[in-house]
Amino acid sequence: MPSSANEKLSCPAGTRRLFLVAPVLALVLTFVGYWLASPFIPGHVAIHMGPDGVGYGSALRMLVVCAVIAAVSFVVGGITARGFLVAGHWYQVEKAIVISVEAFAYAVLGVGLGSVMSTLGVESNGTSSQSVGLGLLSFVIVFILASIIYVVALPKGQLEELQARQQPTE
Numbered sequence: 001m002p003s004s005a006n007e008k009l010s011c012p013a014g015t016r017r018l019f020l021v022a023p024v025l026a027l028v029l030t031f032v033g034y035w036l037a038s039p040f041i042p043g044h045v046a047i048h049m050g051p052d053g054v055g056y057g058s059a060l061r062m063l064v065v066c067a068v069i070a071a072v073s074f075v076v077g078g079i080t081a082r083g084f085l086v087a088g089h090w091y092q093v094e095k096a097i098v099i100s101v102e103a104f105a106y107a108v109l110g111v112g113l114g115s116v117m118s119t120l121g122v123e124s125n126g127t128s129s130q131s132v133g134l135g136l137l138s139f140v141i142v143f144i145l146a147s148i149i150y151v152v153a154l155p156k157g158q159l160e161e162l163q164a165r166q167q168p169t170e
Contacts, residue, residue: 015085018153019078023105027067027074030109033117034063040120046131047115054129059116066112073105081154092157099150107143114138 034041038060047062048055081098084090115135 015081015154018150019074019081019102023071023074023078023102026106026109027071030063030067030113033113034060037117037120041116042119042122045116045119046129049129049132054132059119063112063116066108070105070108073101073108077101077105085155090155090157091160093160095151095154095157099147099154102150103143103146106146107139110142111135111139114142 041059043058044056045059045062046054047057077098080094080101084094084098112135114137115131118131118134
């Protein structure tokens with residue numbers, strides 16, 4: 001039982017870095033990377049593959065959409081983690097939920113960067129659907145790496161004890 005109200009509302013050390021500093025840094029580095037590489041990126045890149053073929057669009061617009069999705073996911077993951085931690089309801093399932101949401105956010109940034117950066121130095125008319133495949137590969141790799149980092153960095157989830165079912169007595 002916490003000894004004061006301030007203790008009850010505090011999260012474990014390092015969670016602010018995980019849920020505030022790291023996401024903001026990831027978003028900033030995404031756009032700095034794009035800005036530095038933009039002279040070598042074609043104006044239009046493959047952003048979608050479907051039964052009707054390859055869809056092309058603006059590389060910057062793709063990164064902005066990915067950044068917005070990631071930002072919303074970062075906020076949802078952070079609020080969810082804080083709610084679970086403050087309430088003292090930090091079990092393995094809750095930890096897995098938070099890790100999945102946060103890793104998804106990083107992976108969305110990864111798919112945007114992977115797709116766009118795979119077109120570095122390619123002529124505008126030379127972009128292909130291969131960049132979509134590389135973007136999806138980067139999604140998987142970044143998701144796995146972010147999951148591992150958050151599993152190690154977050155507090156261990158408590159084991160949830162299941163209540164034994166009581167048989168009705170007649």
